[in-house]
Amino acid sequence: MTATAAPQDTTSQATPVSPAIIRPSVRQHSIKVEICTPAIGAELSNISLADAALDPDVIAEIRALWLKHKVLFFRDQNITPMEQQNFAAQFAELEAHPLAPSHPEADKLLMLYRNLDPGKPKSFVEKASRENLWHADVTFKKAPPRGAVLRCELGPESGGDTMWSNMVMAYEKLPDTIKRRIDGLYAKHSSEHTFGAQMPIEERHAMAARNPAAEHPVVLTHPETGEKVLFVNSTFTTHFSNFFNFEDIRYGQDFMPEAHHLMNYLTSQAAIPEYQVRLKWKTNTVAMWDNLQVQHYAVADYDSSPRKMLRATLAGTPLV
Template identity: 90%
Template sequence: MTSSVATQSTTSQASSIAPAIIRPSVRRDSIKVEICTPAIGAELSNVNLADAALDPDAIAEIRALWLKHKVLFFRDQNITPMEQQNFAAQFAELEVHPLAPSHPEADKLLTLYRNLDPGKPKSFVEKASRENLWHADVTFKKAPPRGAVLRWEQGPASGGDTMWSNMVMAYEKLPDSIKQRIDGLYAKHSAEHSFGAQMPIAERHAMAAKNPAVEHPVVLTHPETGEKVLFVNSAFTTHFSNFFNFVDIRYGQDFMPEAHHLMNYLTSQAAIPEYQVRLKWRTNTVAMWDNLQVQHYAVADYGNAPRKMLRATLAGTSLD
């Protein structure tokens, strides 16, 4: 009898409190995780990103999975540009790209639009370059982006896949002799030879002055996981800053070839298939990756078919 009264009293008290708003699209089931490859990547389902942005527990769970698997995929995310931007903002401050256009409705989203119809809005500027080389985004900044949230709006019926490569594993699998050789090395990262290559010389110099080359460690210690990452890429890394060898060389002309061969060897590690995952996009697919742990490659095999993507960029901190 006492137990019944207590239960009724508790129920009465609870009824006087406004119920918590639990969004069914977040809590209908626990987040389902499907591993993509042994090396990298997981596809998450039973979650809506627009609603997850309002749920701190869901964000914490996604963040832990992001750090563990390095790139996450979400299918069937029929969300607006602002909802995508709001979701991404739960993981870090957002930043705009220093050299590329933003979306007119969501000012922190980068528009990656190609081969659009002639009647496209003038505010949508198409990119002329491709990203079909292994790279991490904007490493020519002192504080490279922490990560990215990319959504596919429109694309070809086939082709246009994106690949990601695990640069933590790339470092782990290096021969010990190479690990010893690169310990303590720094490298320069620059946008001048990539974004500026097609500019007239005066514009290129102005761009380089506004975005001067920076120096990052070749082996980066990840700020959250503590893992060691091979942090050089073929898009922006130009040369070692402090490479020297005064013991094994015969003549001065041996000096730089050794450095170039080593850099080429290191940047080529991203292309090893055993470190990779490949995504076949569909409309409203979202990919979220850790820009410090991975590199990516956008396969440019879709000819002149339209391709529309929106990317939110998570701001990083200085790597010094």
């Protein structure tokens, strides 16, 4: 008769597994995604950005949605400046603005404050910046910002909306003849004629020396998605670096008009409504956008009403 071995008790040998802990305030259920327009934008709800910063899985989900929709909106985010800064820091290193002051409680947040005290002299940002132009942020740097996280602390009762335009779609919809013409072209981007325009000549030259013009591809290949992006804007792009068309030139005056017309045509693409989304701000609304994929325009229709916005800027890498 063969003896049968008693079954081994392996419960004591099993490695204990702790359940994953997700703070209930991060997600009440799951992230709800509401598409804003067919071209661009999504509003995300059922999420706290302050607590999402503590959960890498939630950050990964937001990043995927950010790359897909290019700009994300979050409502009712009653967070502190440091919580906003901590959330933004999960996506890239943060950088201060090269020409404007930072928030006293969060050194990487740019204060975009308007009309807080009409009796006081305007700040540098109020005097020098004009956000009601289509632009991508700080493209005059060799490494333009990767993106931004902007929160409304205080907004006017009406007006002060922001619009974003999908520059991936802007490239996709270009005629093939234009795509062939701009293939391989580069363009210069400068801050001297924008931020420096109101400065005395010595200050303007000093600012330009600290922030030299940068050259970027007119058609940028996005570093994460691989999509082609039309990367020129009417605020900072000054001219093509390597435009030429010697075949049709009779005299020197024939050379530049084609370049100017082409640049104006390309920069105007951001203004096409079918590529856009528009956000009506409310207090504690947050917008997060991909600075390489989109341009934006802050509508300046709120006259003397106060407007307080805080922006975290995600650092980028050189494009060439």
